[in-house]
Structures are given as C-alpha cells and as structure tokens.
Amino acid sequence: MAQQHLDPPTDPTAGPVTSDALAGYLRAQATEFLRSLRQHRETGAGAASGSAESVAAARALRRSARRISGSLHTFRPLLDTDWSEGMRPELAWLSGTLAREHAYGARLERLLGALNRLSGAAALPAQAAGANAHTAPKGSLTVGAAKAGALLDRQLTLARTRAHSAALQALGSSRFHAVADSVAVLASEVPLTPAAPATDLRPPAAAAADRLTDAVAALPLVTAGHPYNAEALVHGLSADTAPQPQDAPWHQVRLLLRLHRYARELMYGDACPTDVRLLAAGQALNRHRDAAEAASAAASAARTPRIAPATAYALGVLHADQRHEVEAARFAFQQAWQKEAVRTL
Amino acid sequence: MAQQHLDPPTDPTAGPVTSDALAGYLRAQATEFLRSLRQHRETGAGAASGSAESVAAARALRRSARRISGSLHTFRPLLDTDWSEGMRPELAWLSGTLAREHAYGARLERLLGALNRLSGAAALPAQAAGANAHTAPKGSLTVGAAKAGALLDRQLTLARTRAHSAALQALGSSRFHAVADSVAVLASEVPLTPAAPATDLRPPAAAAADRLTDAVAALPLVTAGHPYNAEALVHGLSADTAPQPQDAPWHQVRLLLRLHRYARELMYGDACPTDVRLLAAGQALNRHRDAAEAASAAASAARTPRIAPATAYALGVLHADQRHEVEAARFAFQQAWQKEAVRTL
Structure with missing residues (x-):
C-alpha cells in the first residue's frame, strides 16, 4: 500500500x-x-x-x-x-x-x-x-x-x-x-524554553503525524484487507503465554494515533474539526486492543488448575472468538484508513 | 440482493x-x-x-x-x-x-x-x-x-x-x-418414455437452474457479504450436538448447484464451457461443508470422557477456527456469486 x-x-x-x-x-x-x-x-x-x-x-x-x-x-x-x-x-x-x-x-x-x-x-x-x-x-x-x-x-x-x-x-x-x-x-505557569516564543509548532506536530504514517505503512495492511486471512489466530495454540508479538505494531499505531489526535486538538484549538477517518481508525484500534487482552484473559483462565474439560473447551472457543475479533478490528482499521481523509466541521 | x-x-x-x-x-x-x-x-x-x-x-x-x-x-x-x-x-x-x-x-x-x-x-x-x-x-x-x-x-x-x-x-x-x-x-438402453423423443430438454434444465437461483436468493447473502459478521459461531457453545441448522440452506444450495452443473454438461455436451463463477461458488460450498463437518468433529471429540482440560481447550479453539472457516466460505460464495456470469471456452 x-x-x-x-x-x-x-x-x-x-x-x-x-x-x-x-x-x-x-x-x-x-x-x-x-x-x-x-x-x-x-x-x-x-x-x-x-x-x-x-x-x-x-x-x-x-x-x-x-x-x-x-x-x-x-x-x-x-x-x-x-x-x-x-x-x-x-x-x-x-x-x-x-x-x-x-x-x-x-x-x-x-x-x-x-x-x-x-x-x-x-x-x-x-x-x-x-x-x-x-x-x-x-x-x-x-x-x-x-x-x-x-x-x-x-x-x-x-x-x-x-x-x-x-x-x-x-x-x-x-x-x-x-x-x-x-x-x-x-x-498557571507553563515552563517553556527561552526559544519557545519564536518556535513554530507546525514542524513538531507534522513530525507526530509522520511517525503515525510511517508506523501505519509498516503494518501488514494488505493481509489485513483480505477478510478471513486467519492471521490473528496463528500461534493461537502456541505454548508462549506472553502477549502475541504480532499485536505490538498495532498497539504502537494506537498510541501514535492518539498523539496525533492530541496534536490536532492543540493546533486547531476550539475549532478542531472531527476527522471521521481518524475516529474510525482509533475505534478499530481500541477494539483490537480490547479483544487481544480478552483473548489473553480467556487463555490465562484456561490454565487454572483442576478446571473441567467442558470449561476449558468453552474458554478455547472464547479465545479463538476474541482472536477473530482482533482480526476483524484489523480489517476495520484497514478499511477506515484507506478512505480518503474527510473533514467535517 | x-x-x-x-x-x-x-x-x-x-x-x-x-x-x-x-x-x-x-x-x-x-x-x-x-x-x-x-x-x-x-x-x-x-x-x-x-x-x-x-x-x-x-x-x-x-x-x-x-x-x-x-x-x-x-x-x-x-x-x-x-x-x-x-x-x-x-x-x-x-x-x-x-x-x-x-x-x-x-x-x-x-x-x-x-x-x-x-x-x-x-x-x-x-x-x-x-x-x-x-x-x-x-x-x-x-x-x-x-x-x-x-x-x-x-x-x-x-x-x-x-x-x-x-x-x-x-x-x-x-x-x-x-x-x-x-x-x-x-x-446400452436408456428407458425413455414414449413422449420423450418429442420433448425439449431446455425447460427441465431451466427449472433446475431456477431451483438453484431461488435457493440462493433465500440465503442470508447480505450478512455473508459483511466480513467478520460472527454469524457462523453463534450457537458455537450451545448444548445442541446436532449439525447447526443455519448450515442446512447452504448445503442445499451445494446440491442444487451440482444438479445445475450436471444439467449444463448434458445440454452442452463435449462443448460445455467452464463457468468460472459456478466453479468458484461450488468450491466455496465444498469448503463450507468440509469446515462445518470438521467443526462438528472437533466438538464431538471434546465430549470424549476423561480428556485433559488442555486437550479440551485446544479442541475448543479448533472448533471455533473451523466455524470461522464456515463463515469465510460463505463470504467467498457471496463474492463469487455476485460476480457477473463469465463464460470462458
């Protein structure tokens, strides 16, 4: 892309x-x-x-x-x-x-x-x-x-x-x-540097936008744009109990999107227009994070000693369901992101 | 649709x-x-x-x-x-x-x-x-x-x-x-009725095509066309061990599609052109059937007495994975079907 x-x-x-x-x-x-x-x-x-x-x-x-x-x-x-x-x-x-x-x-x-x-x-x-x-x-x-x-x-x-x-x-x-x-x-008193009054805020704000754009460009968006790519559940049964490494770049984009959004608020002031594309992309990334953590909680509950097989089975279904939510959220992000920026005041 | x-x-x-x-x-x-x-x-x-x-x-x-x-x-x-x-x-x-x-x-x-x-x-x-x-x-x-x-x-x-x-x-x-x-x-000897030699095969062949079209029209294709609609896993944990009733209309379309395909072979004879749309739709329905039966086999294995919770958990993940394959196959069918009929000789 x-x-x-x-x-x-x-x-x-x-x-x-x-x-x-x-x-x-x-x-x-x-x-x-x-x-x-x-x-x-x-x-x-x-x-x-x-x-x-x-x-x-x-x-x-x-x-x-x-x-x-x-x-x-x-x-x-x-x-x-x-x-x-x-x-x-x-x-x-x-x-x-x-x-x-x-x-x-x-x-x-x-x-x-x-x-x-x-x-x-x-x-x-x-x-x-x-x-x-x-x-x-x-x-x-x-x-x-x-x-x-x-x-x-x-x-x-x-x-x-x-x-x-x-x-x-x-x-x-x-x-x-x-x-x-x-x-x-x-x-009452913001501790600015002596050079601050002569500094234009636009370059640092643009740099925050660039960091976001670069991080998004590094995401596997082509895969994410193919529905049912089954990527999110790869390693769904691996022994590793740590959070899935494949989620990290998405979590990072979520944080960079937030920084970009705050910079926009600051630069526009009260007249800050809603960017529906950013809004939809941010919601998709929140859903991604929530589903990833829920999937992890289900997997972790399944490691509770002495649970019944039927309980473990239900937790397995639940884990896979939430990992598919992760995949769905990536698809939603890809769909939101590929839309042209629309500005509504 | x-x-x-x-x-x-x-x-x-x-x-x-x-x-x-x-x-x-x-x-x-x-x-x-x-x-x-x-x-x-x-x-x-x-x-x-x-x-x-x-x-x-x-x-x-x-x-x-x-x-x-x-x-x-x-x-x-x-x-x-x-x-x-x-x-x-x-x-x-x-x-x-x-x-x-x-x-x-x-x-x-x-x-x-x-x-x-x-x-x-x-x-x-x-x-x-x-x-x-x-x-x-x-x-x-x-x-x-x-x-x-x-x-x-x-x-x-x-x-x-x-x-x-x-x-x-x-x-x-x-x-x-x-x-x-x-x-x-x-x-050597096909038992035709006395009226058969004067009968045109086109109406019964067209009727087979119509039965297929009608059955497809009754499928929830709008839902199937929305990726990650999470329909296939509804009832994924229900107590009912019978095959999922939501799969039946898709299995029926699979059979009707086959009948239509055989009628085409018969009518065209050796010159029967490949209809890539029918081919893709048929493959999606085969995948649908296979995934539905695999999901059912995983659920059934999970009811084996005295299995370890870890085994049951893996079978739960597997069941959900295959039900998502069912959903993916419905999406693939919807995508194939909505394409205009293309004829390649």
Whole structure:
C-alpha cells in the first residue's frame, strides 16, 4: 500500500502556530485535571467500587493526564527538558493505575457478552452467564460456557477489586501528591524554553503525524484487507503465554494515533474539526486492543488448575472468538484508513 | 440482493435439445461407471486402506453415480418413472457409502493441518501433530494441541477404517450387484418414455437452474457479504450436538448447484464451457461443508470422557477456527456469486 499522507494537523490557510497555543492547551488540560481530581474526591472515591460520578471523574482525570503527557512528548523542544522528562513517567504511572480498574471491568463484560452470544443467548444481559452458572440448562457445552463465565467473573472481579484498591492507594500517596502539585503549577505557569516564543509548532506536530504514517505503512495492511486471512489466530495454540508479538505494531499505531489526535486538538484549538477517518481508525484500534487482552484473559483462565474439560473447551472457543475479533478490528482499521481523509466541521 | 438469473444452460444460438442428448449422457456415464468399477476391482480394492488407483477408481465411480442420479432427477419427465425412482435411492446409497471413507480422511487432514497452523507450525507436514504427541515441546497448550491431534487421529482413523470395510462390504453385496446390473442396462438402453423423443430438454434444465437461483436468493447473502459478521459461531457453545441448522440452506444450495452443473454438461455436451463463477461458488460450498463437518468433529471429540482440560481447550479453539472457516466460505460464495456470469471456452 502506498504511503498516505495525513491531513495536515493545522488549518492550512493559517500561518505559523505559536507557543501560546501549547501553553493554552496545557493550562486548560491541567485545569481539567484538577477539576476532575476534586470531583473524584467529592464523589465517594473511597467506596469499594466507585460510583458512576467517581468513575466519570477518574476517566476525565486519565483523559487530561494523557493529553498533558502526549503534548509534553510531541512538543518537547519547546518545554523545559528536566521538568517535562520528570513529569511524563509520573503521568503515565497515574493514568495506567487509574485505567486498570476500568479495563478489568470492561474485559469481563466483553467476555461474558461473547459467551452469551456463543451460547445463542444474545438476548440475555451480559452478567447472566456468570450469575446463572448453577441454573444453566443441561448439555455439557452449555454448562461449560456457564462455568467458564463464572471462572472469568471470579478472576476478573478479583483483579478489578485489587486494581480499585491500588488506585485508591495511589491517589493517597505522596507520589500522587507530587504529580498533582506539578499539574497545579502547570495550570498557571507553563515552563517553556527561552526559544519557545519564536518556535513554530507546525514542524513538531507534522513530525507526530509522520511517525503515525510511517508506523501505519509498516503494518501488514494488505493481509489485513483480505477478510478471513486467519492471521490473528496463528500461534493461537502456541505454548508462549506472553502477549502475541504480532499485536505490538498495532498497539504502537494506537498510541501514535492518539498523539496525533492530541496534536490536532492543540493546533486547531476550539475549532478542531472531527476527522471521521481518524475516529474510525482509533475505534478499530481500541477494539483490537480490547479483544487481544480478552483473548489473553480467556487463555490465562484456561490454565487454572483442576478446571473441567467442558470449561476449558468453552474458554478455547472464547479465545479463538476474541482472536477473530482482533482480526476483524484489523480489517476495520484497514478499511477506515484507506478512505480518503474527510473533514467535517 | 436482487434475484440474479443464471446463464441459460444451453448454447443460446442453438435450437431445442432433444432426448438424444439425455440418452447419450446417461449411456456415457453408465459406461464410465462400469469402467471405474472394473478398475476398482482390479486395483486391490480389498486392501485395508485402498491404493491410490483404487481411491481414484472409487472417486470416478461416485462421480458417475452422482451424474446418473442427478440427471434422472432433473429430467425425470422423460424417463420411465418406476425405473428412475427405483434407481435413484440405490445410487445415493452407493455414492454415500463410497464417499464416507474419503470424507473421514479429508476431515482428519483438515483438522491436523489447522492444529499445526494454530500452533504456529505451518511448515510441518499435516500428520506431525498427531504423530508427535509424545515429543511435543513443553507448555500446556502445545501439549493440548498435540493431544487433541492424537485424539482426532484415533477417532477419525477408526471411523475411516470402518467406512472402508463398509464400502468393501457394500461392493460385495447383492444390493450393489443389482445397482451394477441396472447401470449395465443403462449403458446400452436408456428407458425413455414414449413422449420423450418429442420433448425439449431446455425447460427441465431451466427449472433446475431456477431451483438453484431461488435457493440462493433465500440465503442470508447480505450478512455473508459483511466480513467478520460472527454469524457462523453463534450457537458455537450451545448444548445442541446436532449439525447447526443455519448450515442446512447452504448445503442445499451445494446440491442444487451440482444438479445445475450436471444439467449444463448434458445440454452442452463435449462443448460445455467452464463457468468460472459456478466453479468458484461450488468450491466455496465444498469448503463450507468440509469446515462445518470438521467443526462438528472437533466438538464431538471434546465430549470424549476423561480428556485433559488442555486437550479440551485446544479442541475448543479448533472448533471455533473451523466455524470461522464456515463463515469465510460463505463470504467467498457471496463474492463469487455476485460476480457477473463469465463464460470462458
């Protein structure tokens, strides 16, 4: 596939973008970070499992942490090096810690939904497979699906509870307070380099777009564009329990797409148009990541000692199903990406 | 999808096709049947597992039996009713009995090939998974794949051996000798009705084409045309062990496509052009049938008592993989079918 160029991340009719845009974006995201943090504290963050408000606040916190971190990376020549290089790993630690609880919950929901679909019970709510393990109708495979659901429910709920505790602990730690203090400083004073005011933001933003384009060009898109290529399930039964190496370049493109998206937001400001192509491509890559992790969780549950063969069989079907979701997501990405960039305001 | 009309099964420049064409075709197929039978007897049909020549002879025997039976069905108004209605079930019994041995062998090869592919060992010969069960590298899932291969090898080899004995027994039975006698009569004297010489073959041939077109129109081709629609694996974990009802209309189209193909052969005679669209559609439906039966064999093996969870897991992955092959075959059929009929001589 010929290398495609991305929509330039600024309005092509405008002139150079100055460091004011960077400072304004970082201040706004820092303010949003502090607002979400306050909201998270006020909405029962201490509960065993967060309320809807506290979940939304944690999501907003992660959202702004990712944007700050991404902008520090893309526009690092304009920012005080020591400060920004100290800040990024702390923001990554924070958003990673906060993301885990949500991820386990979403993974469980995805897997129980798939088990229901595979049992021909798509009309039931997602929780039913786990909850009804003891009332499942006769037939070893259906019992297997119910037991697999109950096993995944147990394992992923435990993981989620632990992630919740870890997140609460993190939010009370001195490490977190240091991050929050740095963000509070950022909300009023962005540490730009002396040369920053004379620097055009367009070259670093274009470089972020180029890194994305190059990474996409290295993906096996020709294969991905052939439906049912059966690539995602190769090694589906290999002994290696590590995440599949074939997924890594796709995960990397997902991160680069996000950086490009944040750079666009920053460059366009409030007038940032929605790029439906980027949106669809990003959604496909999220689905790719979620399905890959769900497949891995099913394989991992199958290694639980002393499970029944019927449970293991259902987990095998589930694993393969999610690896096909991985393949489907790559196809969807390929389809989205090959479309010409469409701009809708 | 709008109903598409098939290429008329005769050369449109030609006039009516007379019963001579039917009589000629049936005589030729009957002669071929008798030739294959002689060859089968001469090439060690009694061996535990047939030689290459005897396998080829059995295939040729089935091939002509199917063509005779199909023609009796499509052109039944021209043939003596009692005779042709007595003959068809006997030919079906014979070709079914002969087909079974081949089918078990092909199913085993398909499943072992898939297990190798899923273990990331695509370079190994298909038999390796079963044969190397005891030397498989460490890692429970790989051991699971090897054990699953060995289990399938045991079950399907046993089934194939039984089918071989059944076929030999059938070929020595008085029931078979009656069929062979009828075919010998057919080779010299086709029992046409008194009205047959004045009957045009085109209407019954067109009716066969219409039955195919109608059956295809009833298939869920819109869904099949959307890659990764996940339809084939719905009920993948349901308790029902019977063949999936969703496969039946596709199997039916496969049979109707075959009848249409035989009618074309008969109508065109030696000048029968290859219709690449029919060819591709037929291959997709064969793949559909093979994958559906392989998926079913994997599910059935998983119900073997006292298997290890790792074996069951591998069989679950394998089942899902083959059900995705079913889905891929439907997609391939849809793609082949929507192409305009292309005629190459």
